[in-house]
Amino acid sequence: MPNQLSADLVVVGDIKTIRGGQLSRAAVLPVTYQNKASAATGPTIPAGATLTGINVIVTTQSNDSGTATLAVGWVGGAGTELVAAQDVKSAAGAFPQTGNTVKVGTTLTATRQLQAQYSGTSATAGTFLVLVSYVTV
Numbered sequence: 001m002p003n004q005l006s007a008d009l010v011v012v013g014d015i016k017t018i019r020g021g022q023l024s025r026a027a028v029l030p031v032t033y034q035n036k037a038s039a040a041t042g043p044t045i046p047a048g049a050t051l052t053g054i055n056v057i058v059t060t061q062s063n064d065s066g067t068a069t070l071a072v073g074w075v076g077g078a079g080t081e082l083v084a085a086q087d088v089k090s091a092a093g094a095f096p097q098t099g100n101t102v103k104v105g106t107t108l109t110a111t112r113q114l115q116a117q118y119s120g121t122s123a124t125a126g127t128f129l130v131l132v133s134y135v136t137v
Contacts, residue, residue: 024052026133031070031116033062033126039117041075045134050107053133054097056086062126064089068119072130073100075113085119088128108134 029042045051054072062068068089073081081102086095098104116130 024133024135025049026053026131027114029072029114029116029130029132031118031128031130033064033068033118033120033123035116035118036120036123039075039079039115042114042116042130044111044113045108045132046136047108047111049134049136051099051102051104051132051134053131054082054099054104055129055131055133056083056088056095056097057129057131058088058092058095058126059129060125060127061092062089062118062120062123064120064123064126066121068123068126070116070118070128070130072097072114072116072132073102075115077112079115079117082114082132083130088118088126089120 027043027045031040069085070088071080072083073079080100082099083097084100
């Protein structure tokens, strides 16, 4: 029987697992309702990485009196490349995304840094995580 390796290494902002010979990683960006004035910026994803998943995880729903959304993209870009406007008020949970202008399955041609921007007016609560998984060869 061939050798099999199965391991998980968790580091804040960088989750690494070995799967089928490819190194799978995840960039994790914590965001709150307080990120309406300025975007939360987080880890970088290297050039050559192929995106395998984009998730917005609502851990605490926004209590905004109006609509409340989260946009996710790249620092120095439009800020909506990955997620244009995920509702973060209606329900808690994980919300898988296919991507906006940058889709799951895209291989990055340059190193990119994540950013997320909360949009709402009157919230006093709301916490979210952005999880972008990718593989490198």
